[in-house]
Amino acid sequence: MQEKDNAIAKEFELSATTLIKNLRSRNFESYYCRTKEDAAAKALSLIPEDASVTWGGSVSVVESGLIDKIKKSKLAWLDRDQAKSADERLESMRKAFFCDFYLGSVNAISEDGIFVNIDGFGNRVAAISFGPKNIILIVGMNKLCKTLAGARERAQNFAAPANAQRVFKTFEGGQPRTPCTTSGSCGDCKSADCICSYIVETRMCKTPGRIKIILVGESLGF
Numbered sequence: 203m204q205e206k207d208n209a210i211a212k213e214f215e216l217s218a219t220t221l222i223k224n225l226r227s228r229n230f231e232s233y234y235c236r237t238k239e240d241a242a243a244k245a246l247s248l249i250p251e252d253a254s255v256t257w258g259g260s261v262s263v264v265e266s267g268l269i270d271k272i273k274k275s276k277l278a279w280l281d282r283d284q285a286k287s288a289d290e291r292l293e294s295m296r297k298a299f300f301c302d303f304y305l306g307s308v309n310a311i312s313e314d315g316i317f318v319n320i321d322g323f324g325n326r327v328a329a330i331s332f333g334p335k336n337i338i339l340i341v342g343m344n345k346l347c348k349t350l351a352g353a354r355e356r357a358q359n360f361a362a363p364a365n366a367q368r369v370f371k372t373f374e375g376g377q378p379r380t381p382c383t384t385s386g387s388c389g390d391c392k393s394a395d396c397i398c399s400y401i402v403e404t405r406m407c408k409t410p411g412r413i414k415i416i417l418v419g420e421s422l423g424f
């Protein structure tokens with residue numbers, strides 16, 4: 203087992219070298235961390251002590267342990283999950299645009315450095331595209347795809363259906379609310395519960411360094 207883990211870690215590390223070169227050519231500030239713990243520490247080191255921080259919900263960010271660390275820090279933390287009503291939650295999503303740092307991840311990333319995100323309300327893709335002055339994305343190397351076509355395919359036919367399972371919790375007896383929660387692949391739905399209103403490909407960071415990508419040599423998120 204250790205041999206397998208070491209082989210995968212080496213493969214992730216080698217792939218990350220190429221990916222970082224390509225990300226930097228697109229003005230993304232980029233780093234590679236071997237473990238999720240290192241990634242959380244790296245993210246924290248990029249955030250000044252007096253900064254305000256928010257997020258749009260991300261399994262990868264939670265798995266890294268970064269949210270717990272931020273909650274224990276003196277950073278000003280805006281969390282839409284603490285909202286007491288749908289209206290309050292929407293208001294929190296809007297306020298997120300004015301925080302100093304926004305945390306998130308990607309649904310898929312191509313070897314040449316373009317990432318794909320799918321969003322229901324659009325708050326996350328909007329924030330990443332044009333919101334807070336600093337974006338930190340924590341990205342497990344499991345999200346890497348050889349081509350942009352592969353990244354689109356991963357985002358739409360793996361990440362989104364898996365995310366729909368998480369949201370609607372059919373594995374805990376929740377009701378299937380979208381075709382993908384029954385079939386496991388995208389049915390291109392237009393249902394009221396659809397979590398795929400916006401599919402955004404980000405191919406460059408217009409303001410150099412605004413988007414900071416921390417690649418992690420582990421599987422994180424979907």
Ligand code: SF4
Nearest residue numbers: 362382388389391398
């Ligand atoms: S079936 Fe609907 S909710 Fe599911 S992945 Fe496709 S578009 Fe998204």
